[in-house]
Amino acid sequence: MSAMVETEGRQSVLVVEDEESYQDALAVGLATEGFVVVGAKTLADARDILARSTPDIILLDLMLPDGSGVDFCREVFHSRGIPVIMVTARTSEVDVVLGLEIGAADYVTKPYRLRELVARMRAILRRPPSTSDDDFIVFGDLKMDFVRRSVTRSGIDIELSRKEFDLLALFASHLGQVVTREVCLDTLWWGMQLSDTRTLDTHVKRLRQKIELDPTQPRHLVTIRGVGFRLDA
Numbered sequence: 001m002s003a004m005v006e007t008e009g010r011q012s013v014l015v016v017e018d019e020e021s022y023q024d025a026l027a028v029g030l031a032t033e034g035f036v037v038v039g040a041k042t043l044a045d046a047r048d049i050l051a052r053s054t055p056d057i058i059l060l061d062l063m064l065p066d067g068s069g070v071d072f073c074r075e076v077f078h079s080r081g082i083p084v085i086m087v088t089a090r091t092s093e094v095d096v097v098l099g100l101e102i103g104a105a106d107y108v109t110k111p112y113r114l115r116e117l118v119a120r121m122r123a124i125l126r127r128p129p130s131t132s133d134d135d136f137i138v139f140g141d142l143k144m145d146f147v148r149r150s151v152t153r154s155g156i157d158i159e160l161s162r163k164e165f166d167l168l169a170l171f172a173s174h175l176g177q178v179v180t181r182e183v184c185l186d187t188l189w190w191g192m193q194l195s196d197t198r199t200l201d202t203h204v205k206r207l208r209q210k211i212e213l214d215p216t217q218p219r220h221l222v223t224i225r226g227v228g229f230r231l232d233a
């Protein structure tokens, strides 16, 4: 566990998996790929590890001896913001995982190839696109500070969740241009299926409530029907 804290520069993965063959293979395979790997065979073990450290990403089996990964995924995603890749044993479980909006960044179905898994992990862990050379951007009476990760109106802080800030940063980095729903989902929800866009709409709605003077008549964050959204100065 301490390796997670000490190994600066390497990304850490918590593998929550009760099948020993998978645990063993991933411990070797992911370490070879440069990851710091910590294993847990039960949800209780995983909670224990998370109480002491914060991995960069979690690989989470859906069926574990002491419960389902579904609630755990939701819990981790909302309280810690750690991306989770769900591992399902059957294709039929995939719909369940995606339909529940539990916050999974992606999923793989057993048996999966290490190469495929690593590619997905790297896609999720890649840094968000850099916004601009400037440290802040001003639109209307709002100022977005990328260094402080703050948004202010006339100097007063507007409280945004991490996801809301990231979404607004995405729009702000394309000020005056349309950002498609697909790009939003790919950037913030790592390729969540396009049919499942309620999460995006919810975040846009919440953003409007926070940044628009009249959320029903948005002047900054406008919807381009059937395409996406545009942030106007």
Ligand code: CA
Residues within 6 Å of the ligand: 017, 018, 019, 061, 062, 063, 064
């Ligand atoms: Ca299992």
